Amino acid sequence: SQTIHQWPATLVQPVGSPLSLECTVEGTSNPNLYWYRQAAGRGLQLLFYSVGIGQISSEVPQNLSASRPQDRQFILSSKKLLLSDSGFYLCAWSPQGDTQYFGPGTRLTVL
Amino acid sequence: SQQGEEDPQALSIQEGENATMNCSYKTSINNLQWYRQNSGRGLVHLILIRSNEREKHSGRLRVTLDTSKKSSSLLITASRAADTASYFCATDFWGGGNKLTFGTGTQLKVEL
Numbered sequence: 001s002q003t004i005h006q007w008p009a010t011l012v013q014p015v016g017s018p019l020s021l022e023c024t025v026e027g028t029s030n031p032n033l034y035w036y037r038q039a040a041g042r043g044l045q046l047l048f049y050s051v052g053i054g055q056i057s058s059e060v061p062q063n064l065s066a067s068r069p070q071d072r073q074f075i076l077s078s079k080k081l082l083l084s085d086s087g088f089y090l091c092a093w094s095p096q097g098d099t100q101y102f103g104p105g106t107r108l109t110v111l
Numbered sequence: 112s113q114q115g116e117e118d119p120q121a122l123s124i125q126e127g128e129n130a131t132m133n134c135s136y137k138t139s140i141n142n143l144q145w146y147r148q149n150s151g152r153g154l155v156h157l158i159l160i161r162s163n164e165r166e167k168h169s170g171r172l173r174v175t176l177d178t179s180k181k182s183s184s185l186l187i188t189a190s191r192a193a194d195t196a197s198y199f200c201a202t203d204f205w206g207g208g209n210k211l212t213f214g215t216g217t218q219l220k221v222e223l
Contacts, residue, residue: 032209043199044154044213051209059210090153098203099144100211102153 002027006091006103013110019064019078021106023091026072031093033074034100035066038088050074086110115143115200115214123220130187132217134200135180141203143176144211145185148197157185157198190221 003026013019025031032051036044046059048066056066063082067075074091088107092100115136124130134143142161146154160167160176160183167174173186187194197218201211 034210036213043215046210046212049210088151092154094209096209098142098209099156099159100154100201101156102146104153105151107151 002093002101004091004093004101004103006089006106008106009104010107011109013081013108015083015110016080019076019081019085019108021076021089021091021108023074023076023103024072025093028093028095029071030096031072032096033068034092034094035074035076036090036092038090038105040087044090048076081110083110115202115212117198117200117214117217119217120215121218121220123222124190126190126192126221126223128190128221130190130194130219130221132185132198132200132219134183134185134214136183136200136202136204136212136214137181138202138204140178143174143183144201144203145172145174145183146199146201146213148199148216150196154199187219190219192221192223195219195221 005024034049035047038044050056050068064078090105091103094100115134118133144159145157148154158169158174160174171188176183197216199213199216201213
């Protein structure tokens, strides 16, 4: 069966520090991968999605970036965090469309 | 924006009652999906209804889709305290490239 992992589960970082969140999927190959951010009490905002290794599409201009170095690995990064980057970050995978399966999320607090 | 909008934003009912949540969207879709999110957790897929379907059932869940009105509803029958969560609709719209656009969610509270 397929599983999706995200780490860390929680993170507290100072403004201006770098960020690296990792997402890995097991039990499938060539999945579509997605990064979302959810502000408190709000819906999900799609940040990045990828249909293959090295193929990244950005949905919202910001100081975040994403990379897909391996088929089942998706990384969200920032060189310098802003206060507004605080939120709940969710990774999801999809078998080439339709239903998306979400990881447990990372709660990021930027102070 | 193609974002779905859920209505109501919050809903509080007693255990055993039915809960109905509505979702409206703006453009033509391939499918519409409903997800559930328990507080502080990831989203769990509940049900998918395609644009050529009008109604779908899964256990205590019933979803309807009216493409002429660009709206969908999720009915949870005989609700339980464990159904307390936020519910989101998500649309896969034509030309969207396998991306989902999520609504703002309905917070459901089921009280004993």
